[in-house]
Amino acid sequence: MAYLEIITSQGKQAACGGFLIRRDFLKEKASLTLAVGTLPLPPQFTFIRPGRMCWAASWGKTDVKEPASSTLQAVVLRIVEPQVCSLFPAFDHNLQLWVGNPQSTKSAFKGDSGGPLLCAGVAQGIVSYGQSNAKPPPFTRISHYRPWIDEVLNEN
Numbered sequence: 001m002a003y004l005e006i007i008t009s010q011g012k013q014a015a016c017g018g019f020l021i022r023r024d025f026l027k028e029k030a031s032l033t034l035a036v037g038t039l040p041l042p043p044q045f046t047f048i049r050p051g052r053m054c055w056a057a058s059w060g061k062t063d064v065k066e067p068a069s070s071t072l073q074a075v076v077l078r079i080v081e082p083q084v085c086s087l088f089p090a091f092d093h094n095l096q097l098w099v100g101n102p103q104s105t106k107s108a109f110k111g112d113s114g115g116p117l118l119c120a121g122v123a124q125g126i127v128s129y130g131q132s133n134a135k136p137p138p139f140t141r142i143s144h145y146r147p148w149i150d151e152v153l154n155e156n
Contacts, residue, residue, distance in 0.1 A: 058115030100136025
């Protein structure tokens with residue numbers, strides 16, 4: 001993950017955080033330390049069983065009416081059955097994971113896009129898109145995109 005402070009095309013200062021797969025996306029190379037490291041990625045066609053507990057982390061909003069966090073936040077979320085994902089008609093189990101409790105607002109939210117979903121220390125998902133009411137969003141399933149990720153990494 002990276003936390004970047006940027007100047008938008010409109011000249012405004014903004015911040016964004018996310019999961020990076022190439023070091024050259026950063027202006028300066030990050031030094032690997034006990035606090036800064038790499039995350040293993042899942043093999044292609046990996047499916048995490050429903051009920052598994054995972055962690056989502058990012059710098060997004062912690063409440064609907066709050067600004068984005070200035071410190072990294074994390075939440076423990078449960079992988080849910082694909083059938084429960086009817087809140088998102090476009091949900092595709094092959095491309096996405098859904099985690100969290102639909103009755104809870106404890107989830108990834110605005111500003112969390114690009115953040116990882118870690119299950120047993122492996123980056124299984126990436127925060128994708130969500131709802132304005134902070135209900136749990138779908139995550140992009142990393143394993144489906146593993147051939148593309150490997151291609152990008154091999155080019156560098």
